[in-house]
Amino acid sequence: MKKILILTIAIFILFTIGVVAVECGSIPTDGCEVTIDTTFNTGNYYLPNGISINADNVVLDCNGSTLIGDHSINLSGVQIGSSVSNPRLNVTVKNCNIRSYNFGITLWLAYNSAVINNNVSDSDSSGIMIFAQSSKNTILNNHATFNRRGIFSCGGGNNVISNNIACNNYPLIGDINSCDNTPDDIGQNNFCDWANDWNDTGKVGCTYTCAQATGDSDLDGVIDILDKCPNSPKEEVDQDGCSNVQFCAMQGICGLSCNLADWKHDEPFSNNPYDCMTVIVAKEGGYQPTCAGSTCAD
Ligand SMILES: [Ca+2]
Ligand SMILES: [Ca+2]
DSSP states (O other): OHHHHHHHHHHHHHHHHOOOOOBOTTSOOTTOEEOSOEEOOSSEEEOTTOEEEOSSSOEEEOTTOEEEOOOOTTOEEEEEOOSTTSOEESOEEESOEEESSSEEEEEESEESOEEESOEEEOOSSEEEEEETTOBSOEEESOEEESSSEEEEEESSBOOEEESOEEESSOTTTOSEEEOTTOTTOBOOSOBOSOEESOOOTTSSSOSBOGGGSOOOTTOSSSOGGGOSSTTOOSSOBOTTSOBHHHHHHHHOSSTHHHHHSOTTOOSOGGGOGGGGGSOOOOOTTSOOOOOOOOOOOO
């Protein structure tokens, strides 16, 4: 009888405190959390409860993986922050394909964070949701398509939403939809057909229509209308669609050190001694590489 009582109490405690989340690591499991810099092994992962970012100053690189949900109510594919006691600072989520969640990526009390190069689709509510006073975040180079809302900004303002393709979401509801009370969000070079309470800087609605979001002659992932180097060789390109060599040729001042530097700033410094020969002014979500001097950038 005593054993049964202890077992009952143990089960009760387990249900009360819930299941302790495990670290995602390189192969994510359902409901796992990210508290350290993480790169997923590329693959398709069925994660109906999604994953959460539960530490500041971390980078999640899905590395082209696809996270698949089951449309459960109120769940997100990737959630950054969640409550007053659990805000998040300086988080980056990049290179994720996320589909079939209620929310694709949610920023909830998230600050100074970046959502870059993700594909978010088939969300019942919003593809990318900025909510609950979240501010100073950067939403850059994402595809938000075939959701109810594409990108919904309803946070604390001062967010930057640029270079996104938000297309084929519900008509009228909005490819990009901003709350009336967050007028301080800004952005440019977005593609959309339905902009609700959203205007790119100096434009009415988005800068480009969805019909213009087609064509990529050099297959580098930067569509023709935005590609400053429309004939890039197949290698790493910057956000303007230029390769290392093309970029360095335009700068014309750093020679070999420019060609070999990690000017996109997405590799460990140990692999890139040339970073110390070339000034790389790089910042996630808005890097601006320059070739100018001899200060180590990393
Ligand atoms: Ca291109
Ligand atoms: Ca190009």
